[in-house]
Amino acid sequence: MNKNLRLLAVPTLALGMVAMAGAPAMADHANGSYTVDFQQLSGTTGTATFAMDIDDKTATVNLQVSGLGETFMDAPYPHVQHVHGGAQGVCPTMADDADGDGIVSTTEGAASYGGIQTTLGTSGDTSPAAGLNLELAGQGGSYSIERTFEMNAETLDAIEAGTAVVVIHGLDPATSSSEEAFNAPSDLEPSLPLGATSPALCGVVTASQMGAMPEGGADTGVAQSTTNNMGMIALGGGLVLAAAAGGTFMVRRNAANNA
Numbered sequence: 001m002n003k004n005l006r007l008l009a010v011p012t013l014a015l016g017m018v019a020m021a022g023a024p025a026m027a028d029h030a031n032g033s034y035t036v037d038f039q040q041l042s043g044t045t046g047t048a049t050f051a052m053d054i055d056d057k058t059a060t061v062n063l064q065v066s067g068l069g070e071t072f073m074d075a076p077y078p079h080v081q082h083v084h085g086g087a088q089g090v091c092p093t094m095a096d097d098a099d100g101d102g103i104v105s106t107t108e109g110a111a112s113y114g115g116i117q118t119t120l121g122t123s124g125d126t127s128p129a130a131g132l133n134l135e136l137a138g139q140g141g142s143y144s145i146e147r148t149f150e151m152n153a154e155t156l157d158a159i160e161a162g163t164a165v166v167v168i169h170g171l172d173p174a175t176s177s178s179e180e181a182f183n184a185p186s187d188l189e190p191s192l193p194l195g196a197t198s199p200a201l202c203g204v205v206t207a208s209q210m211g212a213m214p215e216g217g218a219d220t221g222v223a224q225s226t227t228n229n230m231g232m233i234a235l236g237g238g239l240v241l242a243a244a245a246g247g248t249f250m251v252r253r254n255a256a257n258n259a
């Protein structure tokens with residue numbers, strides 16, 4: 001009903017602010033090959049590999065995911081994933097669990113990895129606007145995304161500056177580091193469990209060939225000043241899952257206990 005429209009409104013506004021804050025990209029400065037060494041967050045036991053080549057503005061991505069949460073609401077678990085950027089260019093750790101509830105929430109992770117810059121969907125739109133499109137999300141616990149697309153200037157800038165971070169969302173209730181994460185309401189949408197909106201896998205985009213990524217651009221005033229806006233956008237990734245559940249989520253205390 002009106003719920004989805006309301007959920008979409010905030011991240012759209014936030015994205016506009018970031019677009020204005022970003023500096024123009026120098027096209028081919030991000031050229032090269034990149035990999036991501038994923039870290040498992042908040043009890044995640046799944047894994048992923050990521051390889052990417054960039055030639056001018058053309059990105060060829062190969063993302064292989066396995067072992068994440070498989071089902072959500074008795075349907076394939078929609079795992080959205082994005083290239084985040086423009087913040088510290090690091091992944092959060094349990095030290096970022098500010099409220100001490102046992103997991104790193106989307107809100108708690110945003111200061112580390114920033115907002116959505118590219119949506120790594122299975123097809124179609126790769127812009128931040130598609131970050132909320134569940135139809136483009138990875139489906140189930142294991143899937144692959146292999147595609148070539150034109151990467152936007154903001155993401156190329158982030159890669160060049162070393163602040164680009166790939167984040168795959170959606171904790172598995174069966175392995176989450178905190179049972180409370182699936183008994184407590186999400187920081188984004190009270191009708192959802194906290195774990196369903198939280199980052200599961202995270203890794204910094206790292207050059208795998210010499211000379212691909214000039215250094216020195218990460219500590220600009222622009223990047224720092226946009227941190228708050230980035231946080232708002234990062235919340236958007238979690239809101240996708242809120243839309244998926246449609247307000248009918250049922251707390252799966254038993255599923256978590258029986259892991």
Ligand SMILES: [Cu+2]
Nearest residue numbers: 081082167237
């Ligand atoms: Cu994300």
